Amino acid sequence: MPVTVKIPTQLRAATGGEAELEVSGTTVGEVLDAVFEAHDGLRDRITQDGDLRRFVNVYVSGEDIRFQEGLATQINDGAEVTILPAVAGG
Amino acid sequence: MAIENLKCKECGATYDLGAHFACENCFGPLEVAYDHSQLDPAETKRKIQAGSQGIWRYADFLPFEGRPGDPLEPGLTPLLRADRLAERLGLDAELWIKNDAANPTHSFKDRVVAVAVAKAQELGFDTVACASTGNLANAVAAHAAAAGLKSYVFVPANLEEQKLLATGIYGTNLVGVRGNYDDVNRLCTQLAETRPWAFVNVNLRPYYAEGSKTLAYETAEQLGWELPDRVVCPIASGSLFTKVGRGFQEWLDLGLVEGQLPVFNGAQAEGCSPVATAFAEGWDVCKPQRPETIAKSLAIGDPADGPYAVEHARRTNGAIDSVSDAEIRDGISLLAETTGIFTETAGGVTIGVLKKLAERGEINAGERVVVYITGEGLKTLDATRDRFRMHEIDPALASFEAEFRQEVTV
Secondary structure (H helix, E strand, O other), X not given: OEEEEEOOHHHHHXXXXXXXXXXXXXXXXXXXXXXXXXXXXXXXXXXXXXXXOOOEEEEEOOEEHHHOOHHHOEOOOOOEEEEEEOOOOO | OOEEEEEEOOOOOEEOOOOOOEOOOOOOEEEEEEOOOOOOHHHHHHHHHOOOOOHHHHHXXXXXXXXXXXXXXXXXXXXXXXXXXXXXXXOOOEEEEEEOOOOOOOEXXXXXXXXXXXXXXXXXXXXXXXXXXXXXXXXXXXXXXXXXXXXXXXXXXXXXXXXXXXXXXXXXXXXXXXXXXXXXXHHHHHHHHHXXXXXXXXXXXXXXXXXXXXHHHHHHHHOOOOOOOEEEEEOOOOHHHHXXXXXXXXXXXXXXXXXXXXXXXXXXXXXXXXXXXXXXXXXXXXXXXXXXXXXXXXXXXXXXXXXXXXXXXXXXXXXXXXXXXXXXHHHHHHHHHHHOOOEOHHHHHHHHHHHHHHHOOOOOOOOEEEEEEOEEHHHOHHHHOXXXXXXXXXXXXXXXXXXXXXXXXX
């Protein structure tokens, strides 16, 4: 199903400046794979050895996927996936 | 001068000294890199001693060319011997309390905000902002007011009333978000992408975090240019914990002090203990938690510097412990009754962990221990209700004597 993925400023050099991508997938993992297919430069920036890097946070409709099923988290119709740096706050 | 660039702590990539906080290659945190090789230790020491009565005496170790104009200079807070507390804990140690509630807005956050607001002005921002658990909100609102900047302060809407009052009074835009701190932090990370504002702990975080090093410098200077053997320090994001370590390390590297890094003991509340859990489990990442604790100033479920705090505790042969809400309340009372210092819940966490270390026999005879008290008890009054009873009497001698049933001796 169609999903909007929000790309943070730090990664926009790899998307040609695009802040939002429209891809499809039924889980966060599938959605990210689709994103990497469109913009290969993002894969190594976001993941390492198949897992998310330790300072990358991913949210589905505002909810951190680590409170859900991680990369296996299901995507509902109209959901928004947001990628953000984890190094803010405190 | 010696400020070089911003450097990624993960992959080492470098960036210019602008408003950036995360690496474009790996999302790692950026940190200010310095070259102190031109500093002469003896001359640096003299310069510090002749400096201002606050954090800017350490300007050579902060990310500025010279001393910025800071009308609300924090720092040089008291370092006090706590012999009665040591005795109550059965410790034969040299115990010190660094009382950082004695800052302009009554917490250590004045240090980091003074640095961030000065950097915001240098970079040309006219508005500062933050995501806060309360103390930071107080500090950003106050320092923005003092500097004549606009401010937006985002907090969880259910924060302690005292912390809301001590923020709004400065004329800031106080925004209560219906969510926990991690929700507030996510929102601010998103806002920082579109608003032309200096979020002190988002896009200015590399500079902001440097302010915490001044706690280490002051400790060493107040101990007569010596290091403690051990420090006990609260952990929320983990930034203070790791930056105090960096401060000591910089002075060791420069030869301003001798010896080795102290043992670092971190303190968290059981109801929000992602860093203590990662330490106990041997993880190199922190699994986020949903905070449920009275120590709201430490209630960060997804701590940005958590992995570094774990590494730092391990490297110094330290540990990270957590205590219950009941132990937090007991810790507040214990500190107040033995030192005359009234701390907020975060201080109760720190004293609770100190007590645990004492009970486990981890603190050796003669050890010099510094405990960081980072905030003020008047900001978390709910935590201290029902700890004592007031004696209410009529304005008559008989009423007093009846209440206390004192024997009259002549």
